[in-house]
Structure formats: structure tokens, C-alpha cells
Amino acid sequence: MASNSEKERQIDPVGQSFVRFGSWERLAGNARFCADIEMEGMAFLVAVRSQRHHALIKSVNSEKALSSRGCLGVFTSADIPGKNRFGIINKDQFLLAENKVRCIGDPIAIVAGETLPDAQKAARLVQVSYQELPSVFDPEEALRPDAPKIHDNGNFLGNRIIRKGSPEEAFRNSDVVVERYYETSHVEHCYIEPDAGVAFVDHDGVVTIFASTQNPHYDLKDVCDLLALDESKVRIIQSPTGGGFGSKLDLNTQGFVGLAAWILKRPVKMVYTREEAFLCTAKRHPLKIWYKSGATRDGRLMAADVRIIGDTGAYASYGLAVVSRSAVHATGPYEIPNLNIESKFAYTNHPMAGAMRGFGVPQIAFAHESQMDLLAQALDMSPVEIRLRNSLRVGSQTATGQQLHASVGIAKTIEAVKPYYEKARKQAPALKPHLKYGVGVASMLYGIGNTGVQNPSTAQVELLKDGSITLYSGAADIGQGSTTVLAQIAAQELNMDPLAIKLVIADTGRTTSAGATSASRQTYISGNAVLDATKKLKDVLVTHAASKLKASRSRMRLEPGFVYDMENVQNKASFQELASIMSRTGTPLKWQGFFDPDTTPLDPVSGMGKPYATFAYATHVAEVAVDTLTGEVQVLRVSAAHDVGKAINPENVRGQIYGGVVMGLGFALMEEFEPGKTESLKDYHIPTCADIPEIVPIIVEDFEPTGPFGAKGVGEPALIPTAPAILNAISDALGSRIYKLPANLERVLAAAILSKES
Amino acid sequence: MPEDFEKEMDSVSISFRLNGEAVSIQVDPSESALVVLRDRLGLKGTKEGCGIGECGACSIMVDAKVINSCLTLAPQLDGREVMTVEGLAALPAGQSIQKAFAETGGVQCGFCTPGMLISSFSLLLSNPKPARSEIIEAISGNICRCTGYVQIIDAIESASRTLSDNDNKNL
Numbered sequence: 071m072a073s074n075s076e077k078e079r080q081i082d083p084v085g086q087s088f089v090r091f092g093s094w095e096r097l098a099g100n101a102r103f104c105a106d107i108e109m110e111g112m113a114f115l116v117a118v119r120s121q122r123h124h125a126l127i128k129s130v131n132s133e134k135a136l137s138s139r140g141c142l143g144v145f146t147s148a149d150i151p152g153k154n155r156f157g158i159i160n161k162d163q164f165l166l167a168e169n170k171v172r173c174i175g176d177p178i179a180i181v182a183g184e185t186l187p188d189a190q191k192a193a194r195l196v197q198v199s200y201q202e203l204p205s206v207f208d209p210e211e212a213l214r215p216d217a218p219k220i221h222d223n224g225n226f227l228g229n230r231i232i233r234k235g236s237p238e239e240a241f242r243n244s245d246v247v248v249e250r251y252y253e254t255s256h257v258e259h260c261y262i263e264p265d266a267g268v269a270f271v272d273h274d275g276v277v278t279i280f281a282s283t284q285n286p287h288y289d290l291k292d293v294c295d296l297l298a299l300d301e302s303k304v305r306i307i308q309s310p311t312g313g314g315f316g317s318k319l320d321l322n323t324q325g326f327v328g329l330a331a332w333i334l335k336r337p338v339k340m341v342y343t344r345e346e347a348f349l350c351t352a353k354r355h356p357l358k359i360w361y362k363s364g365a366t367r368d369g370r371l372m373a374a375d376v377r378i379i380g381d382t383g384a385y386a387s388y389g390l391a392v393v394s395r396s397a398v399h400a401t402g403p404y405e406i407p408n409l410n411i412e413s414k415f416a417y418t419n420h421p422m423a424g425a426m427r428g429f430g431v432p433q434i435a436f437a438h439e440s441q442m443d444l445l446a447q448a449l450d451m452s453p454v455e456i457r458l459r460n461s462l463r464v465g466s467q468t469a470t471g472q473q474l475h476a477s478v479g480i481a482k483t484i485e486a487v488k489p490y491y492e493k494a495r496k497q498a499p500a501l502k503p504h505l506k507y508g509v510g511v512a513s514m515l516y517g518i519g520n521t522g523v524q525n526p527s528t529a530q531v532e533l534l535k536d537g538s539i540t541l542y543s544g545a546a547d548i549g550q551g552s553t554t555v556l557a558q559i560a561a562q563e564l565n566m567d568p569l570a571i572k573l574v575i576a577d578t579g580r581t582t583s584a585g586a587t588s589a590s591r592q593t594y595i596s597g598n599a600v601l602d603a604t605k606k607l608k609d610v611l612v613t614h615a616a617s618k619l620k621a622s623r624s625r626m627r628l629e630p631g632f633v634y635d636m637e638n639v640q641n642k643a644s645f646q647e648l649a650s651i652m653s654r655t656g657t658p659l660k661w662q663g664f665f666d667p668d669t670t671p672l673d674p675v676s677g678m679g680k681p682y683a684t685f686a687y688a689t690h691v692a693e694v695a696v697d698t699l700t701g702e703v704q705v706l707r708v709s710a711a712h713d714v715g716k717a718i719n720p721e722n723v724r725g726q727i728y729g730g731v732v733m734g735l736g737f738a739l740m741e742e743f744e745p746g747k748t749e750s751l752k753d754y755h756i757p758t759c760a761d762i763p764e765i766v767p768i769i770v771e772d773f774e775p776t777g778p779f780g781a782k783g784v785g786e787p788a789l790i791p792t793a794p795a796i797l798n799a800i801s802d803a804l805g806s807r808i809y810k811l812p813a814n815l816e817r818v819l820a821a822a823i824l825s826k827e828s
Numbered sequence: 829m830p831e832d833f834e835k836e837m838d839s840v841s842i843s844f845r846l847n848g849e850a851v852s853i854q855v856d857p858s859e860s861a862l863v864v865l866r867d868r869l870g871l872k873g874t875k876e877g878c879g880i881g882e883c884g885a886c887s888i889m890v891d892a893k894v895i896n897s898c899l900t901l902a903p904q905l906d907g908r909e910v911m912t913v914e915g916l917a918a919l920p921a922g923q924s925i926q927k928a929f930a931e932t933g934g935v936q937c938g939f940c941t942p943g944m945l946i947s948s949f950s951l952l953l954s955n956p957k958p959a960r961s962e963i964i965e966a967i968s969g970n971i972c973r974c975t976g977y978v979q980i981i982d983a984i985e986s987a988s989r990t991l992s993d994n995d996n997k998n999l
Contacts, residue, residue, distance in 0.1 A: 087933070089930045089931060089933075090936070092932075092935075092938065093929070093935040094926075094930060096932060096935050096938025096940075096941045097871020097917070097925070097926040097929055097935060097938075097941060097945065098873070098913070098914075099871075099874070099913035099914050099917060099942050100873070101911070102872065102940055103875070103939065105875075105876065106866075106872035108870075135909070192950040259973075260973055261937070261939075261973055261975055262875075262877045262885055262937070262940045263875070263884060263939040264877065264935065264973060265877075310937075310938065312875075312937045312938065312939030312975050313936075313937040313939065313974055317974070319869060343879060344877065344878040344879060344880070344883075478940070501963040512933045548937060549936035549937025549938065549974050550936065550974075551936070591840070653944065654888065676866050721932075721979075722933070724979075725933045725936060725975060725976075725979060726973075726974060727976075727977030728977070728978040728979060729974050729975050729976040730976070731972070731976055732976035732977065733976075748880070750878060750880060751878045751880065751882035751883055751971075752880055752882055756971060756973060757981070758966045758968050758969075758971060758977075759964050759967055759968055759972075759977035760964055760965070760971075761980065762976060762978070765976065765978055778954045788956065794878060801895065824846075
């Protein structure tokens with residue numbers, strides 16, 4: 071039992087909404103994003119990019135460009151000192167095209183100029199001659215034997231199979247079977263900061279790169295390979311990063327600025343235009359999904375048969391992760407004993423698709439949540455009831471046969487939004503006759519961390535001689551607030567103010583790898599690494615304090631800057647004194663933490679395994695008004711319940727929910743990147759504040775025993791249920807369903823007309 | 829554009845008040861206000877997000893009105909009163925808005941933030957107690973991809989309350 075004085079001394083930073091670190095410098099306009107960095111003698115880079123979908127490069131003529139005023143060089147693949155290959159999973163990308171281009175926008179040459187206009191002008195003078203090759207844009211066509219071959223090994227990226235039970239027999243025994251086909255579109259991340267990087271060679275000969283990135287330690291490895299440099303000769307420092315959502319996991323400008331700085335031996339800067347950020351960075355994978363579900367009369371799910379075909383475009387990026395994740399999450403947060411799932415992705419000549427907030431789960435959730443409503447309708451059940459009846463719970467098995475032991479909050483999230491659903495059902499607002507009101511519900515589960523592979527994080531916590539604490543983490547904070555959360559975790563363990571912790575973040579020269587800021591993994595995985603490091607330091611502090619205070623270790627407690635004896639609170643040792651004792655006795659002042667989630671790989675034949683150590687769960691209820699004359703959908707309210715294990719920073723969690731819901735609304739209603747047509751923000755619309763509904767964020771905390779103070783993650787889950795909830799609401803309003811995202815004006819109007827006719 | 833045309837354009841001299849101080853500078857008539865502010869005058873707080881006036885990251889205040897500096901030619905600033913986020917940050921009312929943004933969680937990645945602040949400041953200048961719908965209208969030209977806008981709208985409401993409570997005349 072904690073004594074009163076102990077309670078008084080307890081700060082408990084975990085669970086408090088500290089202002090997100092970095093807010094103030096951003097508000098003052100002082101945060102130096104890459105585009106804001108100025109250095110003496112800085113040169114500017116512009117890329118020369120493919121204007122063909124698929125072609126052999128016959129020649130690249132740089133003569134005119136090189137003689138243009140202010141041109142400092144034109145670099146092609148021949149100028150790359152190392153291996154001209156990179157890619158986050160498959161090394162199938164070329165920094166600069168060698169003999170062929172595989173999509174429009176493929177980089178062919180990099181032009182350096184004294185000024186940006188000099189570089190732009192010279193880039194226009196680079197002449198590329200092509201020999202066109204046949205192209206393929208449909209992933210199914212791309213997998214046919216006679217399809218044009220995009221890569222030497224063909225167009226097959228990979229597949230993931232999950233088989234269990236006897237699906238055929240289960241379908242025969244089902245009272246209701248629903249089979250539908252769904253499609254989703256390419257989606258652009260549309261972070262507001264276009265990709266940017268700055269590089270220079272420092273006085274020790276280290277190629278130092280400031281990057282707008284989610285993944286500095288991965289960047290380091292690929293840049294080293296491209297430049298044939300040892301890891302000690304390259305340093306990646308994450309600059310303030312203006313949003314990422316998955317696309318800044320890829321190497322975008324880092325390789326270009328690294329190469330040019332290395333060759334020119336002067337600082338260089340490259341900032342993508344918005345058009346370049348649209349054309350040349352990853353997109354959300356468009357999926358084609360065939361989904362067959364069977365259930366008994368009382369609404370128990372019996373079987374699912376799911377075929378997923380994905381278009382990864384010209385390069386893999388995170389494609390294989392999306393292949394796996396879409397299959398593993400195809401059941402949604404429900405227990406289905408009989409499964410036959412296959413996800414298969416192909417290369418095409420489209421722009422590359424890669425990671426985007428959810429790695430395929432938002433797409434597959436659209437399908438499984440539409441199926442749930444169709445089953446409910448066929449069985450005359452409430453959509454809420456059928457979800458509750460099939461929800462995973464402690465002791466359930468996931469699609470991959472993983473037994474769930476704790477923190478299965480799905481039913482709690484459904485129960486949390488149920489009152490909103492029921493109230494909406496009972497009290498439909500009075501609307502004009504051409505407006506139809508509808509309510510929809512949708513749920514999801516999301517595995518925290520990478521799928522069935524090791525994805526450790528490391529961190530260090532250091533006691534300085536002045537008694538202060540420094541936290542080192544390689545985790546890139548891209549605005550979601552991971553740095554704040556990691557500091558809160560360390561501060562909780564040391565019982566101190568997180569604002570008093572000095573931070574060294576996402577700098578490969580000073581931090582070790584925390585892995586990527588992706589897969590909603592930084593709170594859980596890097597949070598645990600930070601906690602591990604902090605516990606080690608605390609252990610040593612307590613040991614030395616016990617010795618100095620001549621009292622047992624078990625009586626030692628921490629308060630800001632001190633370790634004290636809980637039975638005699640005046641008897642205490644300062645961190646500064648302890649640091650000095652530790653130095654004298656040869657005790658390390660800096661401790662390292664490590665965490666790798668407990669997972670096993672998925673069996674390649676059956677798909678069985680334990681791909682994640684824990685899952686987040688969520689349920690959203692959407693209320694909409696559909697204009698049957700224009701097809702316009704107004705989302706009135708989204709009530710969003712998220713099981714996050716423990717909200718380390720509740721305002722951060724709510725921030726993720728608000729942002730996720732609005733991004734989900736864009737995915738549901740308006741966002742479609744049409745390759746070859748979409749160029750910029752003038753023809754790609756994301757939600758503005760005029761489009762947003764009332765959002766009711768509901769935090770559910772189903773404690774995760776392996777999480778730092780019980781926490782899991784929320785970044786991607788925030789977005790996932792929104793689109794299916796909105797689509798289910800539209801279907802409720804119109805009595806006819808839309809099977810392709812986005813549900814834009816044309817599709818909604820078509821559905822409205824269809825419903826009037828029937 | 830013919831090559832010699834690019835060379836032939838003469839620079840022009842412009843004078844304006846920037847964040848309360850007089851500025852005179854030679855500019856190329858085709859340069860945008862954004863480029864002049866960022867690259868010539870070193871005020872990096874104003875951001876470029878799209879270059880075509882769609883995102884609002886480059887919002888600045890010119891004679892109390894919000895404009896997209898990426899679409900404004902530098903000579904158009906001549907004789908005007910210009911405010912960027914750096915100037916806003918120096919005013920008590922601007923600081924109240926910044927504080928509200930920080931406390932409500934209105935800043936995530938922060939790239940849209942300077943533009944949002946400018947739009948908020950301009951709104952509260954002309955309409956100290958705006959309705960939620962008026963706030964939404966005022967920032968509808970500023971795109972944010974992170975926050976879902978809720979905490980930004982909350983911040984502006986909160987700043988409006990603080991400023992009217994203080995009966996602040998500094999706006």
C-alpha cells in the first residue's frame with residue numbers, strides 16, 4: 071500500500087494530456103522543415119522523370135543541360151557509386167533508371183543547379199529518348215503469362231494464403247450465404263508538407279542528410295548501399311516532418327540529396343513539387359475483393375471465402391506487408407472457424423503503391439463490414455447484435471489460429487457506441503424529403519507492429535552528471551506525438567515531469583533503431599523499449615540510493631530528482647549525488663532498452679501463426695444525410711470507440727481519432743487518385759473543415775498486460791472503421807448498397823436511382 | 829517562355845510594412861510573395877504546400893485580409909501591411925491563439941499551422957466572437973491532413989473566449 075506521502079509525491083504522467091512536444095516551435099513558425107533549411111553554398115536538385123508508362127531508355131543526352139547557366143551537374147545511374155537498388159522490403163527500385171522505366175514519374179536523372187530556377191531550366195534541357203514497351207495496368211491481366219514483363223522476375227509480387235477448417239462444408243451448413251465483389255481506388259496520402267531533403271558532407275566526411283521521413287534507420291541502410299559507404303559515413307537526421315501516413319517510409323528524396331552532396335561536396339536541397347509528391351510517391355493499394363460469408367440462422371459466422379487482388383504498381387514498396395495484412399485481417403474482429411483466404415498482388419505500370427495508414431486493412435474492412443450488414447439484413451438481425459455475437463473475446467482464435475489471452479476490447483467498443491446507434495435509430499432528424507437519413511456501424515481489429523516478422527525497437531535512457539535525464543530514441547515523430555508519449559512513459563517510471571527529460575530523437579548518428587513509424591507500433595514497441603531502458607536505470611539508481619541511505623531497496627521510492635526512503639521521506643539522495651557515485655564506482659549512466667513483440671511467422675501454406683503480440687479494436691457509428699437529387703452525402707456524426715489498452719496521452723489519442731475519422735471520410739466519399747489524370751490538389755480533394763461531421767471520440771481501455779502501462783496503439787485504427795460505417799449508413803439511407811470506393815456523387819446518385827426504381 | 833524573355837525582366841523596387849516594420853526590396857516582377865518572404869527575407873514560417881492556392885499553408889495577412897502568398901506576385905505587396913506567422917507570434921493576441929492551439933491539441937505535424945494561425949487571427953480581428961460555422965468558413969481554405977480540424981476549431985473558440993474575457997484591445 072502506498073502511504074499518503076508517497077501518493078503526494080506521485081506525479082503519474084501516464085494518462086495526462088501533456089501538450090504535444092514540438093507544438094510551440096511549430097506555432098512560432100520556428101520549426102525548420104527540410105525546405106526551410108539554408109546553408110552556405112547550397113545547390114538545388116530537380117529530377118528528370120519518365121514520361122512513359124513502360125519503355126526502354128535509348129539515350130539520355132545532358133549536353134545542353136550541362137551548358138545551361140548555373141547547371142552544376144546532371145547525374146544518371148552511371149554516377150551511382152554503390153548498388154543502384156533499394157526498397158523497404160523488395161530491393162526492386164532504382165534510384166535512377168538504368169535501361170528502362172516502369173511508370174510515369176520514374177526518375178532518370180538528377181540535375182543540380184546553383185539556384186532552383188537554374189536546376190529547373192537545365193532539367194528541361196535533358197533529352198531522353200525512349201523505345202516504348204507494351205504496358206499493363208490491371209493486376210489480373212498483369213499475372214497472365216503473355217503480359218508485358220515489368221521486372222525481370224515477372225509481375226507476381228507475392229501472395230498470402232489462410233486456410234482452416236472445412237469452408238466448403240461450412241457453407242453447405244450455413245443458413246445464409248452472401249457473396250459480393252468490392253473495389254477500392256488508389257488514394258494519395260496528401261500530407262501537407264511535400265517530400266524534402268537536404269544533404270551535406272560534414273568536416274569528418276560524413277554524408278549528413280536531413281530528411282522528412284518516418285524511417286531514418288532504414289534510410290541509412292539504403293543510402294549506404296547506394297553510395298557504397300559504411301554506416302559510419304552516413305547520418306540521417308529526421309527533420310520536423312509534415313505528415314507521412316506511410317508514404318514517408320519510402321526513400322523519396324534521401325537518395326537523391328545524398329548522391330548529389332557526395333559528388334558535388336556541397337550542400338544540396340531537394341523539395342518535391344506537389345505534383346511530384348502526387349505522381350512519384352506511393353499510393354494506397356487499390357484492391358479487388360471477392361467475399362463470400364456464411365452464417366447460421368442465429369447469426370453465427372461459419373465460413374468466409376475471400377479473394378483479394380492488389381495492384382502494387384511499378385514497385386513493391388510495402389506491398390508484401392499489405393498482401394499479408396489484408397489477408398490476416400479479412401475476417402475483421404470476428405471469430406470465423408472455417409476460412410479460405412488468398413491475397414495476391416501484382417506489379418503493373420501504375421504509380422507505386424505502398425504503405426498508407428492501415429496497410430490494406432481499411433480496404434478489407436470495407437468488404438467485411440459490408441458483408442456483416444448484408445448478413446444481418448438477410449437474417450433480419452440488428453447490425454450491432456450480429457457484431458456482438460461474433461466478436462472475438464479472451465480465449466478466441468483469430469484467423470491465423472492465434473489464441474487471444476487478454477485485452478480483447480472489441481465487444482466493449484461495440485457496447486460503447488451502441489447507445490449512439492440506438493438513439494440515432496429512434497430519433498432520426500427531420501429532413502427535407504429529398505434527403506435520406508441513415509445510420510451505419512462498423513468494427514475492426516488491427517494487429518500492432520509488423521506482420522509475423524521481428525520488428526524490435528531499442529532506446530537508451532541516460533543519467534547525466536548534473537542529475538538530469540536524457541532519452542534517446544530512433545522513433546520518428548511525424549506529428550502523431552510519439553516523442554511525447556515516449557517521454558511520458560520514461561517519466562512515469564522515474565516519477566518525474568516529462569518536460570524535464572532531454573530528448574535525442576530520430577538521428578542515426580546519436581540514436582539506435584526504433585524501427586519504422588508505421589503499423590501503429592511506436593507506443594507499444596518503442597514504448598516498451600523505453601520502459602525497459604528506464605527500468606534498468608531506475609534499478610541502478612535504487613540500488614545506489616539504498617546503499618547510500620542505508621535502508622532496504624524495497625523502501626526506495628522516486629520523486630523528481632531524488633530517491634527517498636518511503637519510511638523516512640527526509641532521508642533522500644539526489645540524482646546528481648547518485649550520478650557521481652555511479653561514475654566513481656564504474657556503473658554505467660546510460661542504459662539500453664530493447665523490445666521485440668512476441669510473434670511467430672505465418673505458415674506459407676496454411677497461414678497459421680502468431681503475427682502480432684496484440685491487437686487494437688474499434689467500432690464507429692456514422693449518421694448520414696444522403697441527397698437523392700445530387701448524390702451528396704453529409705456525414706452528420708461519427709461516434710468512434712477505440713480500445714487502445716491505455717491512453718498514455720488522452721488528448722493525443724483523441725487527436726488521432728479525429729484525424730483518422732476525417733481521413734476515413736475522405737476515403738469513403740471523395741478520394742480517388744486516377745493514374746494519368748490526377749495531378750495535384752486541384753483535382754484531388756481531401757476533406758476540408760467544411761466536410762467534417764460531429765465526432766464523438768470514445769476511449770476504451772482494455773489493459774494490455776504486455777504493453778507499456780497497458781498501452782497498445784491507435785494511429786491506423788482511427789481511420790479503419792469510418793469508411794465502412796459511412797457506407798453502411800448510406801446503404802441504410804437508400805436501401806441500396808455501393809460496392810466501390812469512393813462513394814462519390816456519381817456512385818451515390820446511381821445507388822439512389824436504383825433504390826427509387828426498386 | 830522564350831529564353832531571353834526570362835533574362836530581360838527588370839527588377840522592381842517595392843516597399844511595404846512587414847510584421848510592423850518597413851521593408852524595401854528589389855524583386856523580380858514574376859516572383860511570388862511567398863518566395864520573397866521565404867527566400868529573400870528569410871521568414872521561413874510561411875509554408876509552401878501546393879503552389880496553386882489550394883492548401884492554404886502559405887496564407888499571410890495583407891491589409892487584414894488572408895491571401896495565398898503563392899498566388900500573389902511580390903509587387904502586389906507594395907504599399908501594403910503584411911503579417912506572417914512571425915509577426916503574429918509577437919503580438920499578445922497572436923500568442924493567445926498559439927496557446928489555445930497548443931492546449932487543445934490543434935498542432936500535429938505543424939505544416940498547416942502557420943496558415944491556420946493567420947486565418948484564425950484574421951477572423952478574430954474582424955469577428956471577435958465567431959460562431960462555430962463562421963470559424964469553419966474562415967479556415968475552410970486551410971487544409972490539414974492530421975488533426976481532422978476538431979481541435980483547431982476548438983482552439984479558435986477557446987482563443988476567442990480568452991481574448992474577449994481579457995477584453996483585449998491588442999488585436
